[in-house]
Amino acid sequence: MDFTIILQAGIASGTVLLFATLGELFAERSGVMNLGVEGMMLIGAMSAFSTAIATGNPWLGVLVAMFFAGLISQIHAFIVITLQADQVVSGLSLTFVGTGISLVLGEGLSKAGTVSLLPNFSIPLLAQIPILGKIFFTDQSILVYVGYLFVPLAWYYINRTRPGLHLRAVGEYPSAADALGINVFRMRYFYVFVGGMLAGLAGATISLAVSPGWFSELTTGGQGWIAIGLVIFAQWDPIRAAIGAYAFGALRRLILDIQGPLLLLGFDNPFYYNPYLGFFLQMLPYLFTVFVLVIGSREAMRKRIGAPAALGNPYVRGERGK
Amino acid sequence: MAESKSIKQKLSFRVEPRLNEPPAWYPSVVSFGAIIVALILGGVLISLAGGDPFRSYQHIAKASFGDTGVLSDTIVKATPIILAALACSVAFRMKLWNIGAEGQFIMGAFGASAIVLAPVLPAETSRWIFIPVMMIAGMAAGAVWGFIPGYLKAKFNVSEIISSLMLNYVAIAWVNFWIFGVWTEGGFQMSPKFPDGAWLPRLADYAKAFPIFRGLTTHLGLVIGIVAAIIIWFIIFRSRWGYEIRLIGDNPHAAQYAGINITKNTILVMMLSGALAGLGGMSEIAGVVHRLQTAPIAAGYGFTGIIVAWLAKLNPLAIIFVSVLFGALILAGREIQPSGIPKMIQGIILVCLIASDFLLRYRIRIVRGEE
Secondary structure, three states: OOOOHHHHHHHHHHHHHHHHHHHHHHHHOOOOOOHHHHHHHHHHHHHHHHHHHHHHHHHHHHHHHHHHHHHHHHHHHHHHHHOOOOHHHHHHHHHHHHHHHHHHHOHHHHHHHHHOOOOOOOOOOOHOOOOOHHHHHHHHHHHHHHHHHHHHHHHHHHHOOHHHHHHHHHHHHHHHHHHHHOOOOHHHHHHHHHHHHHHHHHHHHHHHHOOOOOHHHHOOOOOHHHHHHHHHHOOHHHHHHHHHHHHHHHHHHHHOOOOOOOOOOOOOOOHHHHHHHHHHHHHHHHHHHHHHHHHHOOOOOOOOOOOOOOOOOOOOOOOOOO | OOOOOOOOOOEEEEEEEEOOOOOHHHHHHHHHHHHHHHHHHHHHHHHHHOHHHHHHHHHHHHHHHOHHHHHHHHHHHHHHHHHHHHHHHHHHOOOOOOOHHHHHHHHEEEEEHHHHHOOOOOOOHHHHHHHHHHHHHHHHHHHHHHHHHHHHHHHOOOOOOHHHHHHEEEEEHHHHHHHHHHHOOOOOOOOOOOOHHHHHOOOOHHHHOOOOEEEEEOOHHHHHHHHHHHHHHHHHHHHHHHHHHHHHHHHHHHHHHOOHHHHHHHHHHHHHHHHHHHHHHHHHHEEEEEEEOHHHHOOOHHHHHHHHHHOOHHHHHHHHHHHHHHHHHHHHOOOOOOHHHHHHHHHHHHHHHHHHHHHEEEEEEEEEOOO
């Protein structure tokens, strides 16, 4: 078992979680929790794949996925921002709607054949770095490289730019932001849309790059929920989100690959000789999410940092204390 | 929100917060209207996807309420939903977002099956012993699955939304391990069939005495569900514990000042919620499936329970009736093409319902002339 190959594939698989996590992070920073990530990812994966099949152009697929998922996210935005409904229930319903629509429109898509996928390539020079070059810069999908760019850009945007400052203000203290002339409602709509687009991109990353195809609900297999958990683990910080996403990607790959070899670290591989133990391996990403949540939540309690103060609360003009 | 949309128009709409409670019939009318809107939206989407909405809906009505036989099947589908929705409703009442009813349901099915398959009781045990023991085992397994997110929420402030949902996937893998690796029947993905004593009695079993029951599959689980709904109604609205749960849900700060132990209640309510979902799993496995098998157990009853609980405004007795409607949708959905339609309609109904709650808190006034 070659660990560099597992990590290399893990980075690609983690890119899915990275996009979804960053998207949710933006929405939550503006004060809107969107539990519909799983549904939006399915919408993205389905529309990317079907567009690529219909037109033969995977790039168009990515664009359509981002647009469609962003559009769907606006249902949630309308319900929680304008109608001020509970964000948890609305987000859940978005997952139901997204899953349902993608199943209806994706009917028969699983047998639709193959598509031309997004290109893989190596970065010259960087790929020559021992070990790291192989893991990060050799034969990766172009979306993986896009992911590398997104992380520092997201960090810089949130922490060092004026719109980023507004974003944080809207999530922490919307009435103060409103008093400064920032349009809280418009900002929240916008960042929910950004979250939707990134979830759509995450879905497209699955169906056009990491594990190509449409396998109904199994396409995402709960990764949208893991992404929401990762946002908490990341303490709403893009850098930590990236670390979490790639670590989870590597874990997912390891679970797939560990059942292959006869020998594991010089011993008989128990997962090879008793394939039923594989079911316990399947539990690991989900158990690990819970574990990571415990760590993140305890840390937040200790350091008294954590969620944007207005997360989950609708903003109503003229009401005190929100 | 309170400003009018536009001053230029002659007719403008004005949204104002309601100052007094709307009349008692108003919420039901709004919910009903929301469902109608949802069905229309669903119809538009069906026709966009190339289907015929009228035929789809007609099919749903005929395939679920057409005669006593299918009506009985509808009620069979409604039974697990009743218990799953009760599970969600008690947790939601306290604003605990247990969306792991699916996993607790699966674990309940596992716990009940373990009594038969381990075996804890021999196969020739009487029905009178088998069924109560299986019920207790199912509730216990579900309660354990509810305890985990409850404990993590109470002690470490871990979001119960994510942790309970993650445990759904763990429950599926856990059951798969047992049916593939330990209790498999000849290498198939299922356990052997349960002995007769572990089956919940069905109406059809009494067809000799009452010929009208011939072929009807409705089983004792319906009674279990209705009794559970009545008990939960009494707990929530007539007991001190229920009062505490409602107070925490409405105003946690006030509850804390009143000396109510939120930590303890968080764990207990999650366990009660898990136990109810687990009972649903037991009822489904002993009443319908009669063997441990993943697909019919992990069929999304826990998720449908969330929608039903919300649609019934968390009222345990209303849950029974709403469950029958959703049972119909699921039953008819099995034959509808494309197969995602029932799921999509469920989602749209929930969206419209949440949106319609706005009309309970605000009223829209049509203002004539210019302001």
